[in-house]
Amino acid sequence: MNKLSYFDSGAEKTLFAILACFVAIFPVMNMIFPEGSLLHVSSFQLNVWGKYLCYAILAVSLNFLWGYTGLLCLGQCLFFALGGYAFGMYLMLMIGELGAYKSVLPDFMVFLGYNELPTHWKPFYSPTFAIFAAMWVPGLVAFLFGLLAFRSRIKGVYFSILTQALTYAAALLFFRNDFTFGGNNGFTDFKFILGTNINDPAAARGLFWASGAFLIGVYLLIAWLLKSKFGLVQRAIRDSENRVRFSGYSTTHYKVFIFVLSAMIAGLAGALYVPQAGIINPSEMWPTKGLDIVVWVAVGGRGSKFGPIIGAVLINLLKSFTTRAYPESWLIILGFVFLFVVLFMPNGVMGLWEQIKAYLAKKKSKQVTASA
Numbered sequence: 001m002n003k004l005s006y007f008d009s010g011a012e013k014t015l016f017a018i019l020a021c022f023v024a025i026f027p028v029m030n031m032i033f034p035e036g037s038l039l040h041v042s043s044f045q046l047n048v049w050g051k052y053l054c055y056a057i058l059a060v061s062l063n064f065l066w067g068y069t070g071l072l073c074l075g076q077c078l079f080f081a082l083g084g085y086a087f088g089m090y091l092m093l094m095i096g097e098l099g100a101y102k103s104v105l106p107d108f109m110v111f112l113g114y115n116e117l118p119t120h121w122k123p124f125y126s127p128t129f130a131i132f133a134a135m136w137v138p139g140l141v142a143f144l145f146g147l148l149a150f151r152s153r154i155k156g157v158y159f160s161i162l163t164q165a166l167t168y169a170a171a172l173l174f175f176r177n178d179f180t181f182g183g184n185n186g187f188t189d190f191k192f193i194l195g196t197n198i199n200d201p202a203a204a205r206g207l208f209w210a211s212g213a214f215l216i217g218v219y220l221l222i223a224w225l226l227k228s229k230f231g232l233v234q235r236a237i238r239d240s241e242n243r244v245r246f247s248g249y250s251t252t253h254y255k256v257f258i259f260v261l262s263a264m265i266a267g268l269a270g271a272l273y274v275p276q277a278g279i280i281n282p283s284e285m286w287p288t289k290g291l292d293i294v295v296w297v298a299v300g301g302r303g304s305k306f307g308p309i310i311g312a313v314l315i316n317l318l319k320s321f322t323t324r325a326y327p328e329s330w331l332i333i334l335g336f337v338f339l340f341v342v343l344f345m346p347n348g349v350m351g352l353w354e355q356i357k358a359y360l361a362k363k364k365s366k367q368v369t370a371s372a
Contacts, residue, residue, distance in 0.1 A: 006223040008305065011353070015306050016219070023053075023212030027205040043204040048320075050204070050276040052313050053211040057218055057269035059296040059308035064222050065262040066294075067303035068231070069255065070238035071155065074290040075163035076266050078170050079138035081285035083267025084274040085174075086137050088187040089121060090130035091198075091275060095191045107189075108182045118180050127194055134271035135264045142263030146256045155241070164287050174282040186281025193275050203275075211272045215309070218265055223305055234258060295338050301348030310349050 007013040026041060026049065033040040062076045092106045101110040105117060123129045145166060149159060177183035196203045225231050236244045237251050245251050274280045283289075292315075300311025318337070322330045345352055 006220060006227075012304075012306050015310075016216075019212075019309070020216060023209065023216065027208050030201055030205055043199070043201045046201075046204040046208045047276045047278075050208040050211045051273055052316050053208070053215050054269045054273035054276070055296070055316055056309040056312040057211070057215050057272075058266050059293060059300065059312040060215070060218055060222065060305075061262040061265040061269065062293050063297045063302060063304075063308040064265075065258060066297060067308075068226065068234055068238060069258050070241075071255065071259065072160045072294070073163045073259075073262075074160050074287065074294070075167035076262070076293050077287075077289035078163075078167040078285045079142065079263040079266035080270040080273070080289075081174075081280065081282070082138045082141065082170075083134035083270030084280040084284060085181060085187070085270075086124075086133035086267070087130050087271035088190075088274045088280045089124040089133075090127055091190040091193060092187050093121070093125050094193070095189065098191050099189070106182070106187075108177075108185065109180070112177060121180070131268075131271060134267045138263040138267035138270075139260045142260045143256065146259040147252075150252045150255045150259075164290060167285055167290055168287050171282045171285045171287070174285065182281065184281065186279060187274070188279040188281075190275060190278060198275055198278075207272065207276050211276070214268065214272065219305060219309075226305070230254075292334075295334065297348075298338065299341050299348055301350030304348070304350040307348050307350035314349070 007016065027046060029039055029041040030043065030046055035042070058076065058080050061079075062073060065076075066072045095106065097104060099107045099110075101107050103110045105114055109117070124133070145163075149162060154162065173179055174181055174186075175184055181187075190198050192198060193203055193207075196206075226234070233244060233249055233254060237254060241251050270280075270284075296311040296315050297308045298311070299315055300309065301307025315334070315337070318333070319330060322333055326333070341348060345355065347355060
């Protein structure tokens with residue numbers, strides 16, 4: 001396949017090159033420039049931008065489902081949180097006896113009166129198992145839910161409502177203290193990751209590079225799928241599922257596969273997010289989080305490969321500024337931004353230039369007609 005086939009336009013190719021350079025160079029500025037220098041990037045800044053990259057991966061996973069298949073999932077945050085909890089279990093076990101209670105058990109288990117580690121926690125001493133769990137746990141949930149939903153031909157707003165209900169039910173379970181996942185507080189106070197102190201600058205750089213590399217890999221994977229026959233069928237399902245079904249394709253199988261793949265991508269994004277955020281709790285799977293992801297995709301441009309990345313970064317930068325400067329107005333501003341995009345920028349930031357060109361062409365055509 002020609003390399004250019006990964007990009008729909010020159011602008012998209014340029015943006016991809018900028019992203020690749022940013023991922024490669026940004027952590028280097030943490031190493032080579034001394035603290036206090038204008039060019040020095042602190043470990044805190046690396047973690048913040050690493051989280052933005054994880055959000056971008058999450059937005060791309062939703063866009064793969066919503067933008068190209070027409071399935072609006074309001075529970076993508078659930079898969080993100082499940083992946084985060086899976087890797088968070090490994091991080092909690094790595095604390096060892098450095099916790100507040102000086103026990104090999106996580107502090108919340110000691111507080112709740114546990115005498116030994118629950119059986120389902122023991123495999124998570126292995127980082128390899130934890131990483132794979134961050135994929136297969138969200139993937140299994142998506143497979144079971146998707147198989148039931150798509151076999152019943154549930155779609156449209158009903159699918160969206162059901163995914164939100166699933167997310168809400170899962171959040172309520174995780175809020176319970178006896179669910180062995182830390183209740184309201186979740187997991188925090190991590191100490192080590194893969195044998196390295198999690199507060200070491202080297203850990204921050206490694207996590208940032210891993211997040212950026214995974215984002216680039218996901219982008220290329222989705223671009224490749226979209227250029228294949230699979231991608232053609234996928235978009236045909238979005239545009240007219242009945243015609244695809246009458247043509248002899250099993251739309252159920254396609255949708256289940258796409259749903260599972262998007263869930264696994266979101267789960268790995270959650271696994272990368274947790275060590276950089278330093279915490280994971282049930283609030284990450286609260287239904288409002290799912291709506292936030294929808295806004296990221298809509299602002300960036302649904303149905304474009306790079307739009308969700310731009311939308312996720314822009315909205316989170318805006319949130320970071322607004323919650324400091326105008327903390328009580330953040331949700332109002334977010335709502336205004338979403339309404340503005342829906343009414344005046346239906347194709348998001350990525351479609352803005354084409355929208356402007358179409359407007360100017362229409363205006364010029366009217367002028368020519370009027371002067372004729």
